[in-house]
Amino acid sequence: MKILIINGPNLNLLGRREPGIYGARPFGDYLEELRKQYPDVEISYFQSNCEGELIDKLHEDGFILDGIILNAGAYTHTSIALGDAIRAISTPVIEVHISNVHQREEFRHKSMISSACMGVICGFGLDSYRLALEALLARQSVNPVIC
Ligand code: DQA
Numbered sequence: 001m002k003i004l005i006i007n008g009p010n011l012n013l014l015g016r017r018e019p020g021i022y023g024a025r026p027f028g029d030y031l032e033e034l035r036k037q038y039p040d041v042e043i044s045y046f047q048s049n050c051e052g053e054l055i056d057k058l059h060e061d062g063f064i065l066d067g068i069i070l071n072a073g074a075y076t077h078t079s080i081a082l083g084d085a086i087r088a089i090s091t092p093v094i095e096v097h098i099s100n101v102h103q104r105e106e107f108r109h110k111s112m113i114s115s116a117c118m119g120v121i122c123g124f125g126l127d128s129y130r131l132a133l134e135a136l137l138a139r140q141s142v143n144p145v146i147c
Pocket residue numbers: 009010011071072073074075076096097098099100101108
């Protein structure tokens with residue numbers, strides 16, 4: 001199984017950015033542990049602060065992978081283009097957030113991408129990514145590829 005984790009703007013600063021909200025752990029650290037926990041899953045990773053680069057990556061990998069886990073950061077709340085990109089590809093996308101966006105400012109309650117995604121996981125800290133991976137694995141075992 002091949003999956004891709006995409007992190008959007010400001011998530012390159014995880015570990016240093018508002019640790020009270022996003023935790024003190026750098027994402028690279030967490031990713032290493034996740035890869036060890038799931039040795040049979042090929043987990044690639046992409047981070048960008050630019051909306052267009054996130055869209056290009058969805059186009060590039062969105063027809064060949066088994067799943068994409070997307071934390072679009074603040075673009076979640078603003079980007080019609082990201083929602084359209086998710087609708088344009090065939091790979092299922094799970095929207096994730098580290099924080100519980102519904103407990104935060106009202107502008108974070110709206111997502112421009114949720115309706116295009118297979119599902120949404122938020123509020124479990126970095127574990128949100130693992131929970132999304134579990135959801136993709138569960139889906140895979142319900143719909144195995146029959147050769
Ligand atoms: C976030 C929540 C967004 O509202 C925020 O803009 C982020 C991170 C999260 O993971 O909790 O950058 O997506």
